[in-house]
Amino acid sequence: MLSETDVDRLFQALADATRRDILRRAVTGEHSVSQLAAHYAMSFAAVQKHVAVLERASLVTKTRRGREQLVTTDPTALARARELLEQVEDLWRHRVAAIDDLLAEEATGAPGRTGHPQH
Amino acid sequence: MLSETDVDRLFQALADATRRDILRRAVTGEHSVSQLAAHYAMSFAAVQKHVAVLERASLVTKTRRGREQLVTTDPTALARARELLEQVEDLWRHRVAAIDDLLAEEATGAPGRTGHPQH
DNA sequence: CATTTCTACAACCATATGGTTGCACGTTAC
DNA sequence: GTAACGTGCAACCATATGGTTGTAGAAATG
Numbered sequence: 001m002l003s004e005t006d007v008d009r010l011f012q013a014l015a016d017a018t019r020r021d022i023l024r025r026a027v028t029g030e031h032s033v034s035q036l037a038a039h040y041a042m043s044f045a046a047v048q049k050h051v052a053v054l055e056r057a058s059l060v061t062k063t064r065r066g067r068e069q070l071v072t073t074d075p076t077a078l079a080r081a082r083e084l085l086e087q088v089e090d091l092w093r094h095r096v097a098a099i100d101d102l103l104a105e106e107a108t109g110a111p112g113r114t115g116h117p118q119h
Numbered sequence: 120m121l122s123e124t125d126v127d128r129l130f131q132a133l134a135d136a137t138r139r140d141i142l143r144r145a146v147t148g149e150h151s152v153s154q155l156a157a158h159y160a161m162s163f164a165a166v167q168k169h170v171a172v173l174e175r176a177s178l179v180t181k182t183r184r185g186r187e188q189l190v191t192t193d194p195t196a197l198a199r200a201r202e203l204l205e206q207v208e209d210l211w212r213h214r215v216a217a218i219d220d221l222l223a224e225e226a227t228g229a230p231g232r233t234g235h236p237q238h
Numbered sequence: 239c240a241t242t243t244c245t246a247c248a249a250c251c252a253t254a255t256g257g258t259t260g261c262a263c264g265t266t267a268c
Numbered sequence: 269g270t271a272a273c274g275t276g277c278a279a280c281c282a283t284a285t286g287g288t289t290g291t292a293g294a295a296a297t298g
Contacts, residue, residue: 004136005136007136007139008134008135008136009134010134011130011131011133011134012130012131012134012255014130015127015128015129015130015131015134016127016255016256017123017124017126017127018256020126020207023207024207024210027207027210027211027214028210028213028214029214032274032275033274033275034273034274034275042256042257042258043257043258043259044274044275045257045258045259045260045275045276045277046256046257046258048275048276048277049255049256049257050256053255066265066266066274067264067265067266067273067274067275068265068273068274068275069274069275069276073211073214075208075211078204078207078208078211079208081204082201082204082205082208085197085200085201085204086201088139088142088143088146088197089194089197089198089201091143091146091147092146092192092194092197094147095146095147095148095192096194131285135285135286137286151244151245152244152245153243153244153245161286161287161288162287162288162289163244163245164246164247164287164288164289164290165286165287165288167245167246167247168285168286168287169286172285185244185295185296186243186244186245186294186295186296187243187244187245187295188244188245188246
């Protein structure tokens with residue numbers, strides 16, 4: 001299961017444009033850290049830190065190949081993040097349903113739940 | 120459309136357990152800021168700040184009712200966040216499909232990439 | 239009116255974050 | 269071996285974040 005701090009790290013990792021871009025690149029193919037760093041107007045060390053944040057959030061993993069480190073994605077973490085948002089969305093849908101029910105009651109003045117609200 | 124900083128703010132707002140809890144409560148019903156604050160072991164001002172972060176991310180809106188301020192959810196922002204994650208997930212699925220294709224070619228001895236490098 | 243409640247906001251503090259530079263180390267190439 | 273490359277890590281800096289307390293205003297209540 002995911003602890004709350006795991007979820008913190010997950011969203012925290014996604015809350016930066018550079019990291020999201022790194023993630024997109026890592027998703028579509030394998031890149032070394034230096035290859036990734038070449039795309040951004042910042043130092044190698046800065047990109048290295050961003051990759052570390054993604055790694056701590058279990059969104060990517062690094063595997064050695066010779067002297068370079070390949071950054072690859074962890075698909076399960078992405079799926080879990082989406083599930084979390086879906087949970088919140090489901091809650092909201094239930095709320096909408098409850099409000100619809102209330103409106104229906106008020107429209108007909110009936111105690112139970114009869115009839116539809118017009119418009 | 121969403122700017123990159125909008126997305127930053129969105130994920131940033133979700134990267135805190137207290138804020139996620141506030142969001143869940145706001146999704147299931149309307150609460151004033153002080154009602155929300157009663158649930159957490161921190162000062163009213165701290166909760167007020169958390170609500171402000173959610174508001175800046177367009178995840179909730181505040182509406183006055185007398186002397187209290189009701190916190191309500193913005194469902195469209197939640198849906199947009201989920202869509203963003205789905206986009207990344209889709210990218211990954213495409214990558215998996217591409218890898219599957221490569222494996223299929225190799226298995227049949229297709230011309231593109233002949234033979235295995237069994238180092 | 240005075241009091242209480244809910245809110246807003248400023249000042250402050252500790253820590254986290256995002257960036258930098260510099261240096262050390264393993265690996266590849268010459 | 270030497271040089272170049274890719275990486276890891278530490279030190280440092282500016283700013284953002286998450287919390288506190290205190291003060292002040294607007295709205296309900298006596």
